[in-house]
Amino acid sequence: MMRKVDSVEIVAMIVVVTAIVLALLNWERVVHFTEYAIQRTAGTPPAASAPAMPVVPVTRGASNAVSAAQPQLQVPATSASLPTLEHSDSAIGKAIESIIGRSAFAQWVVPHRLIVHIVSTLDNLPRQQAPVQAWPVKPVPGSFQVSGHGATLAIAQGNAARYAPYLQILQSLGAQRLVSVYLDFYPLFEQAYKELGYPSGNFNARLLVVIDNLLAAPEPQAPILLAQPHVLYTYADSTLESASAGQKILMRMGLRNEQAVKSWLRQIKAELMQHLQATPASSPRTEP
Incomplete structure (x- = not known):
């Protein structure tokens, strides 16, 4: 969903484990979006009643089920010297800064509870909504651009150009380097996921699910028609409107940008797959 007034784009620089989303997604941030989206979800309390910067609770189901028997990630031995999750902001912040640069880090990243918020945001991308409370990035100025009205209301062609600087950063980041940092900090991401x-x-299995969901995003040709039943924009095509939150973000970027992001995601996935090892099957214990 998108809003006509006072919207800003979020550059989802979810680096490291967010290797999959770093500079990848620009979010349409809107006033009161959280309250609007959550109130439309049955049985979910309004965001106003939640504490500041909460961890977004999960809804368990088939789409979130990850078997413990799936291949496990091979983690380097140096991960044993990591700080605790509660005191990890400085270490993960320096790692992210080393990848994207000091200026970009200061401009985009919210340096508090970084790993927890990264995990929460990623976990929500395949859902219908990805609530803003736990985003690990800052909004950047910029209005969502539309053209036409009524039956011709659509995402403006010029809207895609706003993503060009972030695509350049994305394409300059090597998959091997990003995954290497992710592996170094993986035990903390795993802990945050369990606490979620x-x-x-x-x-990591959930991360691969997220990547696959993004890779499966529709690739609509322009013009991408919109509707505005209330305050927020929606996709006029019901198939596009039923897509996941992450897929909708990709589609808003324009076809060429979406395809470029998907190409990069495939590189990340291929690199991750090289670090998986099968979990040995359990066998009956034999007494000596």
Whole structure:
């Protein structure tokens, strides 16, 4: 969904484990979006009643199920010297800064509870909504651009150009380097994932689910028609409107940008797959 007035784009520079979303997604930020989206979800309390910067609770179901028997990530031995999750902001902040640069880090990243917010945001991308409370990035100025009205209301062609600087950053980042940093900090991402409500863990398996969901995003040709039943814009095509939150973000970027992001995601996935090892099957214990 998109809003006509006072919207800004969020550059989802969710680096490291967000290797999959770094500079990849620009979000349409709107006033009161959280209250509007959550109130439309049955049984979910309004965001106004939640504490500041909360971890977004999960809804368990088939789409979130990750088998503990799936291949496990090979983590370097140096991960044993990591700080605790509660005191990890400085270390992960320096790692992210080393990848995207000091200026970009200061401009985009919210340096508080970074790993927790990265995990929460990624976990929500395949859902219908990705609430803004836990985004690990700052909004950047820029209005969502539309053209036409009524039956011709559509995403403006010029809207895609706003993503060009972020695509340049994205394409300059090597998959191997990003995944290397992700591996170094992986135990903390796994801990945050368990604390989010998945005691069996395997966050990397969830990450691969997120990547696959983004890769499956529709690739509509321009013009992408919109509707405005209330305050927010929606996709006029019901198939596009039923897509996941992450897929909708990709489609808003324009076809060429979406395809460029998907190409980069495939590189990240290929690099991740090289670090997986099968979980050995359990066998009956034999007493000596």
